[in-house]
Amino acid sequence: MKTKRFITNTACHILLAVLSVIWVLPILFVVLTSFRKESGSYKTYIWPKAFTLDNYKNLITGHSNIDFTRWFFNTLIIALFSTLISAFFVLCVSYCMSRLRFKMRKTFMNIALVMGMFPGFMSMIAVYYILKGLGMLETGQLKQVALVLVYSGGAGLGFYMAKGFFDTISKSIDEAAYIDGASKWDTFIHITIPLSKPIITYTLLTSFMGPWVDYIFAKVIMGNDTKYYTIAIGLWTMLEQEYVEYYYTQFYAGCVLISIPISIIFLLSQSCYVEGVSGAVKG
Amino acid sequence: MKLFKKKEELMYERPRDASISQVFKESDTNTKISYVVFGFGNIVNKQVVRGLIFLALEVLYFIYLFTFGIQSLGNFITLGTVEQGQVYNEALGIYEYTTGDDSMLCLLYGVITLVLTAGIIFIAFMSAKSAFCTQKRKEKGQPIPTFRDDIRSLKEENLHALLMSLPIVGILCFTIVPLVFMILIAFTNYDHEHQPPGNLFSWVGLSNFGAMFSQGGKLAGTFWPVLGWTLIWAVSATASCYILGLLLALLINRKGTKGKGFWRFMFVLSVAVPQFVTLLTMRTIFNANGPVNVILRTLGIIGATDSIPFFTNELYAKITIILINIWIGVPYTMLSTTGILQNIPADLYEAAKIDGASAPIIFWKITLPYMVFVMTPNIITSFTGNINSFNVIFLLSGGGPDSLEYYYAGKTDLLVTWLYKLTITQKDYNLGAVIGILVFVILSTLSLITYRRTGSYKDEGAFQ
Numbered sequence: 001m002k003t004k005r006f007i008t009n010t011a012c013h014i015l016l017a018v019l020s021v022i023w024v025l026p027i028l029f030v031v032l033t034s035f036r037k038e039s040g041s042y043k044t045y046i047w048p049k050a051f052t053l054d055n056y057k058n059l060i061t062g063h064s065n066i067d068f069t070r071w072f073f074n075t076l077i078i079a080l081f082s083t084l085i086s087a088f089f090v091l092c093v094s095y096c097m098s099r100l101r102f103k104m105r106k107t108f109m110n111i112a113l114v115m116g117m118f119p120g121f122m123s124m125i126a127v128y129y130i131l132k133g134l135g136m137l138e139t140g141q142l143k144q145v146a147l148v149l150v151y152s153g154g155a156g157l158g159f160y161m162a163k164g165f166f167d168t169i170s171k172s173i174d175e176a177a178y179i180d181g182a183s184k185w186d187t188f189i190h191i192t193i194p195l196s197k198p199i200i201t202y203t204l205l206t207s208f209m210g211p212w213v214d215y216i217f218a219k220v221i222m223g224n225d226t227k228y229y230t231i232a233i234g235l236w237t238m239l240e241q242e243y244v245e246y247y248y249t250q251f252y253a254g255c256v257l258i259s260i261p262i263s264i265i266f267l268l269s270q271s272c273y274v275e276g277v278s279g280a281v282k283g
Numbered sequence: 284m285k286l287f288k289k290k291e292e293l294m295y296e297r298p299r300d301a302s303i304s305q306v307f308k309e310s311d312t313n314t315k316i317s318y319v320v321f322g323f324g325n326i327v328n329k330q331v332v333r334g335l336i337f338l339a340l341e342v343l344y345f346i347y348l349f350t351f352g353i354q355s356l357g358n359f360i361t362l363g364t365v366e367q368g369q370v371y372n373e374a375l376g377i378y379e380y381t382t383g384d385d386s387m388l389c390l391l392y393g394v395i396t397l398v399l400t401a402g403i404i405f406i407a408f409m410s411a412k413s414a415f416c417t418q419k420r421k422e423k424g425q426p427i428p429t430f431r432d433d434i435r436s437l438k439e440e441n442l443h444a445l446l447m448s449l450p451i452v453g454i455l456c457f458t459i460v461p462l463v464f465m466i467l468i469a470f471t472n473y474d475h476e477h478q479p480p481g482n483l484f485s486w487v488g489l490s491n492f493g494a495m496f497s498q499g500g501k502l503a504g505t506f507w508p509v510l511g512w513t514l515i516w517a518v519s520a521t522a523s524c525y526i527l528g529l530l531l532a533l534l535i536n537r538k539g540t541k542g543k544g545f546w547r548f549m550f551v552l553s554v555a556v557p558q559f560v561t562l563l564t565m566r567t568i569f570n571a572n573g574p575v576n577v578i579l580r581t582l583g584i585i586g587a588t589d590s591i592p593f594f595t596n597e598l599y600a601k602i603t604i605i606l607i608n609i610w611i612g613v614p615y616t617m618l619s620t621t622g623i624l625q626n627i628p629a630d631l632y633e634a635a636k637i638d639g640a641s642a643p644i645i646f647w648k649i650t651l652p653y654m655v656f657v658m659t660p661n662i663i664t665s666f667t668g669n670i671n672s673f674n675v676i677f678l679l680s681g682g683g684p685d686s687l688e689y690y691y692a693g694k695t696d697l698l699v700t701w702l703y704k705l706t707i708t709q710k711d712y713n714l715g716a717v718i719g720i721l722v723f724v725i726l727s728t729l730s731l732i733t734y735r736r737t738g739s740y741k742d743e744g745a746f747q
Contacts (some may be wrong), residue, residue: 009539016534027552029574030564042572089453092377092446100443115458115727119671119699122719123461125706129391133533153457156450183437213557255560263555
């Protein structure tokens with residue numbers, strides 16, 4: 001019995017080791033290529049012959065067309081603004097859905113459900129023309145504002161997660177506040193929001209990540225305005241035919257630089273997610 | 284008796300408590316005038332600011348309607364009549380374009396006018412109800428709320444109006460109006476031959492849908508195979524990621540496994556890296572000259588100049604994409620199932636062990652049914668997500684290998700990536716819109732059926 005258990009345990013650990021190698025290898029490949037000294041895209045070997053930091057240096061010091069630093073700050077600004085707006089929208093809507101009872105509540109929830117079943121970018125063309133009609137696509141700066149609006153405009157529909165969290169906050173806390181003379185608004189600001197730190201952080205982090213990884217909307221709205229590109233379309237440009245031979249290793253350097261903050265944010269949001277799912281104060 | 288009276292008074296305290304028919308039946312002259320002149324009932328009853336706001340909205344709407352709205356509604360019906368023309372300018376010796384109607388803008392302004400009209404109808408009801416409410420309060424001798432009271436009520440019983448207004452404006456502008464607009468385009472002939480502003484497009488009724496389903500047509504010949512592959516892809520991607528992810532979670536959570544946190548971290552790492560980075564990396568890794576082919580060559584499994592056509596052969600491409608999707612999806616499932624796995628009642632396992640069930644049987648008969656039962660909504664969401672999984676296909680194979688039998692689609696194109704190609708590359712907006720509507724129909728029916736068939740709908744307490 002003991003030896004049998006030992007054998008299964010070892011087999012399991014070996015299996016896990018093999019699997020994790022499979023899962024880590026591609027990431028290792030990204031890191032290795034980003035340090036590779038030999039330029040050019042595809043090689044007949046995998047382990048680089050020599051290592052260098054030049055890829056990172058060249059990437060950050062910037063060039064005429066491929067301006068990584070600028071793209072980074074473009075994305076950062078867009079992400080910050082759209083995060084603030086969409087987190088505000090999400091919190092408002094989900095509080096209303098969870099705590100307030102009014103006539104259109106059910107209708108709104110059903111509409112949100114139906115909306116979610118249309119392919120997301122089906123409306124992209126129309127959004128593009130609406131923005132164009134509003135004159136939002138005239139200059140690069142306006143395009144950035146437009147992109148913020150696109151990322152955060154419909155955010156109110158993504159209220160499920162936060163609503164679920166608000167549902168777990170005990171109503172008796174609210175009632176206690178009403179008895180003490182607080183208005184519903186006061187309860188929202190002074191009771192519910194402070195109790196909802198995990199879900200607020202989660203909402204903030206997930207909406208912050210959106211602009212960093214979105215490709216399609218950014219591409220459609222930015223067009224050929226390379227100066228105002230976000231990171232995702234910028235990196236994609238580096239893989240285009242005319243750039244790929246020279247920028248291949250720098251592309252991976254860029255990927256590493258982006259992945260580090262994004263992974264940290266992701267891991268943070270995961271721990272908030274777990275806290276958020278397990279609910280707020282019980283009582 | 285006193286109780287009843289109090290209840291009756293309360294009924295008219297807030298406008299939303301009165302139904303429309305009640306308003307029509309019981310309203311007096313002032314309220315009736317407010318149907319036409321918004322806010323009239325409020326103004327005569329000293330609620331000047333509230334009444335003026337209603338009135339101002341009405342006046343604004345009619346200014347809009349007479350300066351722009353009526354014309355845009357007319358254009359909405361015809362979608363423009365004047366085609367862009369060319370006139371020879373003798374002084375300059377060149378052809379100059381005369382501006383014609385832009386069908387695209389006609390349609391867009393038409394939709395906006397319709398939405399504004401819906402808005403003013405809503406405001407008309409609000410104004411009628413508000414006037415009615417004031418009338419009732421006056422009849423009963425209750426205090427009539429001042430404008431300051433109205434503002435204060437935004438923090439109390441009307442808090443939802445305060446909180447929801449901005450998000451709803453956002454949703455209207457960036458989700459609903461564009462969606463209505465695209466749905467309407469499905470009924471026009473807005474394709475690559477009818478591109479505004481050069482050409483006009485017009486209403487064609489259901490003929491786009493007809494073309495999509497007509498026997499033997501090229502569109503139908505593309506639609507059905509693409510739909511078939513979309514379904515195969517969605518089912519296999521969802522099932523493989525779910526089952527394998529569950530097994531991985533079980534493997535990590537076994538009693539005997541040492542260093543659980545470490546193993547979990549190894550797998551979570553791949554989720555943490557932005558998806559477009561991993562997808563683009565995977566594309567290079569499986570490229571004709573990418574690392575996988577290089578390794579196979581070095582090992583002598585394939586010839587020194589050969590390469591396995593991971594993305595250029597139809598069958599290989601489909602298998603590769605599903606495998607790569609497993610690589611991407613399994614850690615997600617592992618993350619989301621770990622917590623729930625620990626909630627499976629231990630006595631279920633003990634009973635099974637006493638009955639002599641082996642580990643695979645326990646997995647198939649206890650763990651999997653339990654998890655599927657608990658996570659059905661989750662699985663449905665990931666299924667719909669897979670049907671719409673644009674990134675994976677677009678960034679990995681781009682829909683390739685291309686096929687001449689298809690109408691601008693490749694062999695691995697899903698309906699959504701086909702939609703993208705039809706609109707962005709091919710500019711057949713009408714066909715794109717048709718595909719979008721069909722995807723919606725498929726998704727809503729599928730999720731309804733599956734949801735109704737599942738245990739968690741039929742028998743909510745099966746595992747409690």
